[in-house]
Amino acid sequence: MAHVVVTRPLVEGGLSELREAHTVTVCDPPEGATRSEEELIALADEADVLLTVLADPVTERVFEACPNLKMVAQYAVGIDNIDLEAAEAHDVVVTHTPGVLTDATADMAWALLLAVARHVPTADEYVRDGQFERWETTLLLGTELAGKTMGIVGLGRIGAAVARRALGFGMDVVYHNRHRANPTVERQVSAQYVELDDLLATSDVVSLHCPLNDDSHHLIDAGALQRMKESAILVNTARGAVVDEAALVDALNAGEIAGAGLDVFEEEPDVHPGLVELDQVVLAPHLGSATTDTRMEMAHMCGESIRALVEEADEIPHRAV
Ligand code: GLV
Numbered sequence: 484m485a486h487v488v489v490t491r492p493l494v495e496g497g498l499s500e501l502r503e504a505h506t507v508t509v510c511d512p513p514e515g516a517t518r519s520e521e522e523l524i525a526l527a528d529e530a531d532v533l534l535t536v537l538a539d540p541v542t543e544r545v546f547e548a549c550p551n552l553k554m555v556a557q558y559a560v561g562i563d564n565i566d567l568e569a570a571e572a573h574d575v576v577v578t579h580t581p582g583v584l585t586d587a588t589a590d591m592a593w594a595l596l597l598a599v600a601r602h603v604p605t606a607d608e609y610v611r612d613g614q615f616e617r618w619e620t621t622l623l624l625g626t627e628l629a630g631k632t633m634g635i636v637g638l639g640r641i642g643a644a645v646a647r648r649a650l651g652f653g654m655d656v657v658y659h660n661r662h663r664a665n666p667t668v669e670r671q672v673s674a675q676y677v678e679l680d681d682l683l684a685t686s687d688v689v690s691l692h693c694p695l696n697d698d699s700h701h702l703i704d705a706g707a708l709q710r711m712k713e714s715a716i717l718v719n720t721a722r723g724a725v726v727d728e729a730a731l732v733d734a735l736n737a738g739e740i741a742g743a744g745l746d747v748f749e750e751e752p753d754v755h756p757g758l759v760e761l762d763q764v765v766l767a768p769h770l771g772s773a774t775t776d777t778r779m780e781m782a783h784m785c786g787e788s789i790r791a792l793v794e795e796a797d798e799i800p801h802r803a804v
């Protein structure tokens with residue numbers, strides 16, 4: 484039996500399997516958006532397993548202060564809030580939830596893209612405001628996607644799912660990765676590998692799907708935005724800090740790119756005030772994996788990892804590293 488500390492309530496019923504066999508303490512959500520290291524330590528100092536989300540800073544100090552800790556089960560695919568070197572040094576297993584949120588996140592990228600391309604939020608507001616008095620030939624003209632080029636930065640599971648959808652919409656797909664994807668994946672989604680500068684210069688849509696790390700921090704900076712087409716739309720459902728948000732505001736204001744659909748931000752939950760003022764930007768509060776099905780599956784995967792740990796299974800499923 485393990486003592487599992489869950490740092491905030493999950494989807495209703497998500498932890499029922501886990502509760503059958505373990506002591507599960509579900510913490511109240513933090514008062515602010517994130518917890519400090521001290522707050523996290525106060526919750527976790529006796530835990531065998533800590534079930535975390537991105538807003539929990541699982542740092543060296545947390546590992547030091549929680550001597551019983553054997554596993555951090557991250558309720559997300561991204562693990563950039565966890566100090567992986569410290570986890571290894573303290574012999575703590577880190578697991579995450581890849582795969583089950585791939586389609587949900589790809590759908591969200593497309594929801595944002597279509598919303599920007601066809602001015603959906605503005606159109607909705609227009610109708611609700613009672614401004615729809617007659618059909619007009621030039622009202623809220625948008626951008627056609629068929630025949631255009633989708634540039635995927637990071638052809639992992641989510642990037643490939645976005646690419647598959649792009650094929651369905653009649654788009655051509657190019658991609659850039661740190662390491663070229665395997666040829667089977669390239670073929671499956673008809674994606675052509677190009678250098679990042681070429682992707683930026685030729686894509687009508689640039690959609691980001693890389694993890695956040697030292698290489699990808701501010702990958703999309705002022706220079707990258709300048710290389711993009713003036714008609715291009717940027718979509719970010721990956722991590723806010725892949726984009727230099729201040730540079731993005733400048734580029735949008737200067738007309739260097741046409742629009743952006745953003746589910747993630749550099750300093751979540753804060754959003755650069757310049758973005759909020761722009762009609763050609765559609766914003767969402769980090770909803771990539773936010774479907775009931777996916778969130779249930781994510782809880783289930785965390786439970787599988789925890790059970791394997793307690794039962795001392797040879798292999799722990801869903802290990803991140
Ligand atoms: C969400 O952002 C995740 O990494 O799962």
Ligand code: GLV
Pocket residue numbers: 560581582585638639640641642692
């Ligand atoms: C995440 O699941 C990815 O590899 O894109």
